[in-house]
Amino acid sequence: MNLKSGMPFWLIKDGLPYTFPKLGKDIETDVVIIGAGISGALVRYYLINAGIQCVMIDSRTIGLGSTSASTSLLQYEIDTPLHVLTEKIGKEKAERAYHLCDYAIDKLEEIAKKLKLKEFERKKSLWYAAYKKDVSLLEKEFQARKQAGFDVKLLDEKQIQEQFGFKAPLAILSAQAAQTNAYAFTHKLLQAKKGSKLDIYDRSPIVKINTKKNGAVLKTESGFTIKAKKVVYATGYEVVEFIDKKIVDLQSTYAVVSEQYNEKKFWKDEVLIWNTANPYLYMRTTPDGRVLVGGRDEEFHNPDKRNKLISKKTKQLTKDINTLFPYLDFKPEFSWTGTFGATKDGLPFIGIYDRMPNSYFALGFGGNGITFSLIAAEIITDLLLGKKNKDAAIFSFDRV
Known part of the structure; x- marks a missing residue:
């Protein structure tokens, strides 16, 4: 699937900072990660820091899928407002999902500093009513966020005009947000390594995957195989090729x-x-x-x-x-x-899918793709280590 077109600013600005080889041999590994965008890169970063052997493979040159097209806004707000999400999945789960995105921004900043990524900036976020009819929506959302403990302010038309210079009937100003460069972030993440090998291969499309109870065998377009105990799918919107039910x-x-x-x-x-x-x-x-x-x-x-x-x-x-x-x-x-x-509830799909043994999914759909990917990296690492993760159920396939 062609995921982007035009001239993404980040790709023009940063070019191809690193190069990676095609897969040119048969290999074996504990975990293979399919997809080397920001989602896969974060999963890999967590896995190697947890001491889990992994190989990464992508059908494209690294970062040239959705990642290079990302506008890289980092917000705790999910596309589904908190008070609406509460009606869909309950107050406890809805607030937890929002707080996890809030936590993810802090964690991404911590990782960016470790990697010496310059393009990470703390910001505030302003969500304004496009129409007068949306005022009640913002008022309900403000109360829901306040009750959940978020640092928010409600601005009226006069305050918006005075502070930000444009007209809108109402707005919520959130203290927690950030912006980055997902393309540069991905390349920085992929330079982290264990030992002397990067074990990253691009331009190597996977054409067949055979998953069994004891592992999986993947075959590339060039005829090489990867034998792995576990498979992590970080393929984003191309996941429709692997999941046999409507999720996105x-x-x-x-x-x-x-x-x-x-x-x-x-x-x-x-x-x-x-x-x-x-x-x-x-x-x-x-x-x-x-x-x-x-x-x-x-x-x-x-x-x-x-x-x-x-x-x-x-x-x-x-x-x-x-x-x-x-x-x-x-x-x-x-x-x-x-x-x-x-997705219908604005949440990602993370974790296992029963119909595909030894498979894990990091699918950060929606406007919060990067923060969702951080959450996915933590959940999948726990699952691969045999640990229980209390948040996995919020993002499971079972909710569909």
């Missing part, structure tokens, strides 16, 4: 990055901004003085139809941000589209 709806999102500004005269604190529209508009800044705006999602049909809309969506998103912040005079320089998945 595929959609396309669009993103545009501006030309570089001579002076950083952006909005207050350069907070992450998003709204209540469906699909929602979102925006952030970049360390080198640009503005990123995304949204205008479409239901996924096929890559060709998705890609033909890039020019139209670029114009629409440019108009969207110039309407909100006329003084920016936003001029697009890089634009792209990527495929993402949405």
